[in-house]
Amino acid sequence: MNRENKDHLQNHSKRSGIQPPRWAEQLLIRITAPYIRDEVLGDLHELFQKRVHRYGVTKAQLLYVLEMLLLFHPRLWRKPGQPIHTDTKQTDYSDPNLKTMISNYVKIAFRKLNRHKSYTLINVLSLSLGIAGAILTFTLVKYHLSFDTFHADYNRIYRITTELRSEKVTYSTGVPNPMGEAFKSGYDVAEKVGRIGFLKERVVSVSPQKKFKEDVAFADSDLLHIFNFPLLEGNPRTALQERNTALITQRIAKKYFGDNDPIGQLLRIDSSLVVTITGVLQNLPATTDFHTEIYLPYSNLQDHSPWMVEKDWWLGFNKEMQCFIKLKSGVSAAMVDSNILPAISAKYYDKENAKIFQFKLQPLLDVHFNPKLRGYMEKKNLWTFALIGFFLVVTACVNFINLATAQALDRSREIGVRKALGSQRGALFWQFITETALIASVALIIALGLAYLVVPTINQWFDIELAINPLTDTYLFTFLLGLLLIVTFCSGAYPGLILARFQPVLALKGKLSQQSAGGFSLRRGLVVTQFAISQLLIIGTLIITNQLRYSEQANMGFQKDAIVILPMPDNQKSKITTLGAQLSAMAGVQNVTFFDSPPATEFLASTGIRYASRVKAESFNISYKTGDDQFVPTFKIPILAGRNLASSDTVREYLLNEAAVKALGLASLQDVIGKTATINGQLGTIVGVMKNFHFKSFRIAIEPLCLTTRREMYTSCGIKVNPTNLKATLAGFEKVWTTLYPSSIYMYRFLDEDIDRLYKLDSLLLRLIQWFAGIAIFVGCLGLYGLVSFMADQKKKEIGVRKVLGASTSGILWLFGKEFSRLLLLAFVLAAPLGWWSMNKWLASFVYRIEIGPDIFLLAILITFLVALLTVSLRSVKAALVNPIKSLRAE
């Protein structure tokens, strides 16, 4: 294309916004013969523009690519055809032209692949499964790595977090309320400082009929300048400054007001707050951990939840009261960590507390990954996925190399002829690479289709929004291109080299032995690799399954079946009493209890304790749980000493668990009965000791715990029901509940679902690994099948001779079996220690866990053995049963 034309083109692209996919255009420019380039591109462009009008951009782009693919034909890149005069047309091979050469390669490759259909099918199938797995893991990993990267200057944004360094270090995402002010006014390192208080599941309504549970956040106006939450309507300068105003996202606006203008409309938050909407935020992207869609000014927190900002003090903090800062450019986080934050501790605390209360900056990009600070996904898991995806591609490539080298012998004559006719080694090599590239490209397209079909399911599992669109996603496109190249070269180069190295004379005579075809030992090595990968995945699947089953079925130390939990919007005495009385009176209800959290939860507040007449507070913290006198009988928690709590609305008596008694350093459980304790600043009598139960997940050891009555803390009601006629019972609950709390939304859940949620990510991990293990095994079997069929062909005559000489069918089966059994055992020797080591690392995150016994390894090898046996026998039985006359007649 000449210069003038190019300028013209660029001008044009600037003028009209919609352009066909650039990569496709570039590709065409590259490969199309110059004399038709303009015409082809012009036609495609014109069609594209017309289709954009007719069907929209996405479809037009898809059609563009489709048209482009259909254009691929030697005519696209060869020289202008001469007018035809003769009857036969001949390509001129004497001219060493790259384009003719490639078209020749492609032509031969097509013929070859067409002739060996099963070989092609096995390769395409296993490669597409492997690549589909790789695409999915890549998208998943990329998705998680992109969390919160859409904020401008995200590398300057930090969350201040708290570390409590008493005997043990505890981490919290929250900071004391005055932290934001202290940081902003005292030190000149931050561009912006924003406090934010998150409140989950508030009732938000515009009318009694239209109410939903929604997360809300109370935020400083500076937060809008830290986070990239663009304001579509409203004034960014005054947003979040005036009391009783609110910002909502487009989605919420649509949900509550439909197409009406939301600005100026009123929203009621719970029963305590009515706010005017003054701005609309752009919808939040899926890749953020801050899902809140309603923002209220921080000053309103006092009106809504005074308990959160009750005292302007430094000794208390809540995980939902967070503080974000954007550092000035040039200020390093390490400096703030080592100088400023310790200075704040020193300034606002007395000497002892200054040691305990330490603050640290957490980079914004760490928020999604840090398990100590409630991160959603550990990076470790992501790398596991990536590794598994890599494994899948490796097994697929292994198949390819195996089959190709096995076939090499079969093709020795063809190679011999070619060499005798003067083919260069390089030419042979490239021809083989072309063949591989063709297979890999087809596999890639199928894999994309597969991944596209599976993505909705994965999205549903993880509750995320992955999308696969290589046309718009440059990362994915580059990844695919890279994968194609790597797969092609990794799996094509070795067999290609082997083929190119054949001695023409020997090859022509058909005298090449398996040895000189190369890679017999290599092939064994590859099969071993494949089996080892499959076994590794099987071992992983088995161990994760067992651990999760253990967590599900193990005795938590309390009763968890048939318990319904109803959250309560408030805890006025009269309402609790009425609710309790009415629920207890219902048929099918055995116990009713009120508490702040069920026996097992993810997060639990902990506090200091001072025992009896000891002068100093204990050095450990005790977890703090509240529940009424029915808590212990409802969950059937055994009392080992003393008695259950007496009914009360305030803190009077404490129940401790065994761990607490042990931490107090007392020999006998009886010793604590009747003693006093000051816990959370409130004095009470210890009346009993509960048996240890798991009040957090199995990842965490059982720590000291106390239970006390305190009505103002109760947020839920737990009901032990009779499982027969459950439906009617649940309907009854709803009726009672809604008459008591007409302005709230009724919800219930079962306790065991609640506990399963503690292991949600683990069970998702398990499901993915199960699928991937399944694919790996299947791909491995495909390869095995191909290899055995090849061996059967090779040994046709040997089998014939053996049969004539009186060998039995089973003896011939053993011929195939022993080779593979050996390889399988070898693979096991590799996989077992690796699996043991890696799974031990995973299990290490559980304090209460299963032991990895020999049974798991036995089971793993048994499974692979069975599957491999099935595959091998599928083909070898056929070989063994063949009438020897048929195979020997040709001699």
Place this chain on the structure above:
Amino acid sequence: MKGTQLGELEEIVLLTVALLYNDAYGVAVLEELSSRLERPMSLGVVHRTLQRLEEKGLVHSRFSEPIAERGGRSKRLFTITLAGEQAVQEARRIRNELWDGIPKTAFGRLT
């Protein structure tokens, strides 16, 4: 043999080129064909056919000026050559003769 024979698709495309007279190029031919035939047609097929026709000397092509709507590229405009005209005439003649030769009783026997 292959060189002189006119395939069915080639014949249709050639006729379309004649029909469009001064404005026959890839997209125009594609759209004309798609609107008349009830089968999907891709640009690739049209291109290859036009190229083949040119190699056989049945059409003749020239380039237009660059056009903005096509991203600044020119059209390759095709016109039917004398040889092309003869080829379609010949095809028509053969068909006519075949039609004329069909005995009256061959059609509609089942009614």
